[in-house]
Amino acid sequence: MRVHFIAIGGSAMHNLAIALHKKGFEVTGSDDVLFEPSASRLGNYGILPVQTGWYPEKITPELDAVILGMHARIDNPELLKAQELGVKIYSYPDYIYEQSKDKQRVVIGGSHGKTTITSMILHALQQAGINFDYLVGAQLEGFETMVKLSDEAPVIIIEGDEYLASSIDSRPKFHIYKAHIGVISGIAWDHINVFPTFENYIHQFKIFAETIQPGGKLIYSETDQVLKTMVDGLDVSIAKLPYALPEFKIDNGITSVIADGTTYPLAVFGQHNLLNMEAARLVCESLGIGSADFYSYLTTFKGAARRLEVVGQNENATIFKDFAHSPSKLTATIQAVKAQFPDRKLLACIELHTFSSLNKRFLDEYAGTMNLADEAIVFIDRKTFEHKKIEPYPAEAVKKAFSNASLLFFNEPAQLLDHLEGLDLADSNLLMMSSGNFGGINLIELKNKLL
Template sequence: MRVHFIAIGGSAMHNLAIALHKKGFTITGSDDILFEPSASRLNKYGILPEKEGWYPEKITADLDAVILGMHARIDNPELLKAQELGLKIYSYPDYIYEQSKNKLRVVIGGSHGKTTITSMILHVLQCAGKKFDYLVGAQLEGFETMVGLTDDAPVIIIEGDEYLASPIDRRPKFHIYKADVGVISGIAWDHINVFPTFENYIDQFRIFSESIQYGGKLIYSQTDEVVNNMVNNLPLDTQKIPYNLPEYIINNGITTIISNNKQYPLQVFGQHNLLNMQAARLVCESLGIDTDSFYEDITSFKGAARRLEVVGKNDSTTIFKDFAHSPSKLKATIEAVKSQYPDRKLVACIELHTFSSLNKDFLNEYAHTMDMADEAIVFIDRKTFEQKQIEPYPTEAVKNAFANEKLMFFNATDNLLEYLKTRDTANCNLLMMSSGNFGGLDLIILKNIFL
C-alpha cells in the first residue's frame, strides 16, 4: 500500500504515518511546518519530508490513499491534485476506521478525561498481556507511538475526539468510528468556533451514542447531569452502563481504592481521575478483565502525559503542571489538588490559550472555577491576542468572568514570573495549567524558586 499524508506533522497524523510504516506500507508526506517531536520521530523511521512545503508532484495516480490532516486548507495544492486525479482521500479517523472495521472498536468520548481513560485501559490491557490496537492523544510510558495498528489484534481502543475530522469532512471524529463499546465521561461546552451553542454541542454526543453498533454498550458518567439526562432520554438498542465514584480514602497524600475488602493505593488522585478509573474498569471488564485484576494493575499507572505531572517536590511543596484549559477541566484539577493536600496553600495559575477560552462571549463559563484555590492567577500572553487577532480585554473583565475579585491577571511572562517569585513557598503547592507554554516560561526556573 502507498499512502501519502497531507500535513504529516500533526500529532495524530505523524503517529498514524509511523504505525502504517511499521505495518509495511510505503509512506510519503508533506507539511508547511514541522515541529518537534514530530520531525525527529518521522526522521527516525525514514519518512521525514526532505523539505517543508506543499508539492503537488508528490500526488500521483499510483497512490492507494491520501490522508488529509486538519492543518491543511481546502485550497491546499496537494489536496486539489488528489481531487483532480480522483484518488481516495481520507481523514485520519476515516483511515483508522478502515484499518479496524473488522475489530471490536472501543471509543472513549467526552469533553474531559478521554486521554486519561484511554491511557488507563491501555495500561491494564498491556499488564494483562492482551493484544490490542490503539489511538491515544498523549505519549504514554511503555508505548513508543500514540497509534498502534496490527493485523491480528481483535480490539482497538480509540480516544474519540469531538472536533472535526478534516477540512473537507466536517463530521466530529468520534462519529466516524462506529463504536461497539462507547464511553461518555462528561459534557461541558467546548469548541465554540464549531459548535456555537451548548445544545448543538450536546447533539454531537447524542449522535455518537446513536452510532454505537447494534447490541453494543454505552458506558457513561452518572455524576454528570447533562450526560445522565441525555442518555436516559435516548431509545438506544445498546446496553446502558452508568458509573459513579468508587469507595476510597485519602491518607498522607495517597488515594486508596477500597474494593471487595481490599485496598489499592494509587499513584494518581482526584475525583475526576477516580471517575475516569471507573470508566476504564467497565471497559476492561467488557474485554474479559475482572475487577480485582484491574485494580491490581491500575496501582502502577502513573498518569497520562501532561496530566497533573510533578515538576518537582519536597516535604512541604509540590509543583504540578497540567493540560487543563476548559472550565470543567480547570475546576476538576484545582479541586483534585486541594482535596489531596487540604492543609497546604494552593497557588493555581491557568493560561487561557485556545480559541474558545479566549472568546469573550465564552469567558463567563469560567465563573467560580478557581474558587478552591487560595491564590488564583490567570495568564494570557499578549502575543496570543495578536496571533489570534482578538482584541485584548482588561483585568476587570477577567475578574468579572471568573467571578473572583481576588484573582490576579498577567499578560506578560516576565511579570508572572516576578509575581511567583514573591510567593511564600512553605507548605504550598503550585499548579500551572495550560495547553500552551506560558509564553515560553521555563518551569524548571519555578522549580528552582519554589524548592
C-alpha cells in the same frame, strides 16, 4: 500500500504515519511547519519531509491514499491536486476506521477525561498481556507511539475527539469510528467556534451514542446530570452501563480505592480520576479483565503526560503541570489538588489560549472555577490575541468573568515569570494549567529556582 500525509507534523498525524510505516506501508508526507517532537520522531523512522512546504508533485495516481490533517486548509495545493487526480482522500479518523473495520472498536468520548480513561485501559490491557491496537492523545510511559495498528490485534481502543475530522469533513471524529463499546465521561460545553450553542454541542454526543453498533454498550457517568438526561432519552438497541465514584480514602497524601474489602493505593488522585478509573474498569470487564485484577494493575498507573504531572517536589511543596484549559477541567483539577493536600496553600495559574477560552461570550463559563485556590492567576499571552485576531480585553474583564476580584492577570510572559519566581512555596502547591506553553516559560528552570 502507498500513503501520503498532508500536514504530517500533527500530534495524531505523525503518530499514525509512524504506525503505518511500522506496518510496512510506504509513507510520505508534507507540512508547512514541523515542531518537536514530531520532527525528530519522523526522522528516526526515515519519513521526515526533506523540506517544509506543500509540493503538489508529490501527489501521483500511484498513491493508494492521501490522509488529510486538520491543519491543512481547504485550498491546500496538495489537497487540490489529489482531488483533481481522484486519489482517495481520508481524514485520520476515517483511516483509523478503515484499518479497524474488522476489529472490536472501543471509543472513549467526553468533554474531559478521554485521554486518562484511554490510558488506564491501555495500561490494564498491557499488564494483562492482551493484544490490542490503539489511538491515544498523549505519550504514555511504556508505549513507544500514540498509535498502533496491526493485522493481528482483535480489538482497538480509540480516544474519540468531538472536534471536526478535517477541512473537508465536518463530522466530529468520534462519529466516524462506529464503536462497539462507547464511553462518555461527561458533557461540558467546549469548541464554541464549531458548536455555537450548548444544545448543539450536546447533540454531537447523542449522535455518537447512536453510532454505537446494535448490541453494543454505552458506558457513561451518571454523576453528570446533562449526560444522564441525554442517555435516558436515547432510543437505541444497546446496553447502558452507568458508573459513579467508587469507595475510596485519602491517607497521608495517598488516594486508595476500596473494593470487596481490599485496599488499592494509587499513584493518581482526584475524584475526576476515580470516575475515569470506573469508566476504564467497565470497559476492561467487557474485554475480560475482572475488577480485582483491574484495580491491581491500576496501582502502577502513573497517569498520562501533562495530566497532574509532577514537575518537581520536596517535603512540603509540589509543582504540577496539567492540560486543563476548559472550565470543567479547571474545576476538577483544582478540586483534586485541594482535596489531596488540604493542609497546603494552593497557587493556581491557568493560561487561556484556545478559541473557545478566549471568546468573550464563553469567558463567563469560568465563573467561580478558581475560587478554591488560595491564589488564582490567569495568563493570556498578548501575542495569542494577535495571532487569533481577537480584540484584547483588560484584567477587569477577566476578574469579572471568573467572579474573582482577587484574581491576578498577566499578559506578558516575562511579567508572569517574574511573579512566579517570587513565590514562597513553603507548605504550598503550585498548579500550572495549560494546553499551551505559558509563552515559552521553562517549567523545569522555574522548578529549580523555587524548590
